[in-house]
Structures are given as structure tokens and as C-alpha cells.
Amino acid sequence: MVFRSLADGIGPAVVDHPFRRRMPLRTVPVAELSRQIYIRERDHSYRDARMYQTGHYGVALLAYAPLGAVVALAGSPGGAIVGGLVCVGLSTLPDFDHRLPMVEHRGPTHTVAFALLVGAALAAAAAILVESPSPLIDVGFVAFSFVVGVVSIGSHLLADALTPMGVRPFWPVSDRHYSLGVTHAGNPVANYALFGVGVGMAVLVATVITIVG
Numbered sequence: 001m002v003f004r005s006l007a008d009g010i011g012p013a014v015v016d017h018p019f020r021r022r023m024p025l026r027t028v029p030v031a032e033l034s035r036q037i038y039i040r041e042r043d044h045s046y047r048d049a050r051m052y053q054t055g056h057y058g059v060a061l062l063a064y065a066p067l068g069a070v071v072a073l074a075g076s077p078g079g080a081i082v083g084g085l086v087c088v089g090l091s092t093l094p095d096f097d098h099r100l101p102m103v104e105h106r107g108p109t110h111t112v113a114f115a116l117l118v119g120a121a122l123a124a125a126a127a128i129l130v131e132s133p134s135p136l137i138d139v140g141f142v143a144f145s146f147v148v149g150v151v152s153i154g155s156h157l158l159a160d161a162l163t164p165m166g167v168r169p170f171w172p173v174s175d176r177h178y179s180l181g182v183t184h185a186g187n188p189v190a191n192y193a194l195f196g197v198g199v200g201m202a203v204l205v206a207t208v209i210t211i212v213g
């Protein structure tokens with residue numbers, strides 16, 4: 001019976017069917033039981049390795065708020081809003097590694113190198129798309145786009161570093177692992193709390209800028 005209560009929810013450990021009442025109870029070997037528990041734990045930790053989008057959006061908003069404030073105060077509130085949307089929109093990009101075969105989760109897409117690559121791609125897109133009468137404004141847009149990309153992916157790394165699984169941001173230069181172990185990635189309270197704090201910060205910054213401006 002101990003086996004049965006242990007195995008509840010992971011498959012029948014003890015076959016206790018009416019037609020088999022007269023037969024001796026068949027127990028699952030302990031090795032099989034521990035294998036099932038291992039699979040369950042492993043699958044749980046796999047799910048747990050991926051933070052909710054809400055958590056990443058919240059941290060992206062928090063990380064972007066100072067940059068957005070500077071851009072808005074410098075006279076481009078529209079640019080600040082677009083930059084914020086791009087920053088939040090790209091903040092879950094690293095987790096596309098779940099869909100890529102042969103790519104380790106929290107591997108190459110969870111590094112500073114990937115953040116710089118995304119920044120460079122955004123800067124290149126801005127260089128092609130933005131055309132202003134002043135070369136200085138052009139350079140400003142390209143630089144701003146680069147920083148938005150780096151902040152967006154960087155915020156993802158920060159959020160993942162809160163979890164026990166952590167990140168290895170300096171791969172391939174260094175394999176050092178960073179984890180603050182504050183919360184599990186799949187913790188809904190932590191995810192919605194981060195989202196709430198991020199939205200709160202964005203609203204606060206927008207209000208202050210509206211009053212100051």
C-alpha cells in the first residue's frame with residue numbers, strides 16, 4: 001500500500017482490479033517506481049525552466065524605463081514608445097530555443113553575445129529604414145536601436161537569472177553559471193508580480209514625463 005500511495009498520479013503501482021481480487025497483488029518493482037518519479041520530476045523541471053511571458057515583459061519594462069525616459073525627455077516621446085514596444089516584444093525571443101532542434105535551452109540564445117547580435121540586427125534595420133535630414137539624428141536612431149536590442153535580451157537574461165536554473169551569459173568565453181535562486185520560473189505569483197511592477201514603473205515614468213514636459 002505504501003507503493004500505491006506513492007504512485008498515485010504516476011501510474012498503477014498495485015493492480016487492484018475486481019477481476020483480479022483472487023490473484024496475488026502485483027507490485028511494481030521499486031526501480032520502476034523510482035524511474036517514473038524521476039521522469040515526472042525531470043518533466044516538471046523542464047516546464048519550470050521556462051518563465052512566463054508576463055514575467056519577461058515586466059522585467060523588460062523595468063529595464064527599459066530609464067532609457068525610454070531619457071529618449072522622451074530628449075524630445076522624442078514617440079520614439080520612446082516605439083522603442084518600448086520593440087523592447088517588450090523581443091524580450092521573449094531567447095526562449096525560441098525551445099522550438100529549435102539541436103539547440104540547448106538557455107544555451108546560445110541566453111548570452112550577452114546574442115544580446116549584442118540582436119542589438120546589431122536592430123541597428124542595421126534602423127540604418128536601412130530611418131532616413132532623416134540630419135546625419136546626427138540618423139546616428140542617434142541607430143545607436144538607440146542597438147541599445148533597445150541589448151536591453152531587451154539583457155532583461156531576459158536578468159529574469160532567467162532569478163530562477164534556480166540560472167544562465168551562463170558569458171558563454172562561449174566563460175561557462176560560469178549565474179543564478180540568484182529567488183523564484184522558480186513557473187511560479188505564477190512571481191511572474192505576475194514582475195509584470196505588475198514593470199507596468200507600474202512604465203506608468204510612473206510616463207506620468208512624470210507628462211507632468212515635467
Ligand SMILES: [Zn+2]
Nearest residue numbers: 051094095160
Ligand atoms: Zn529564457
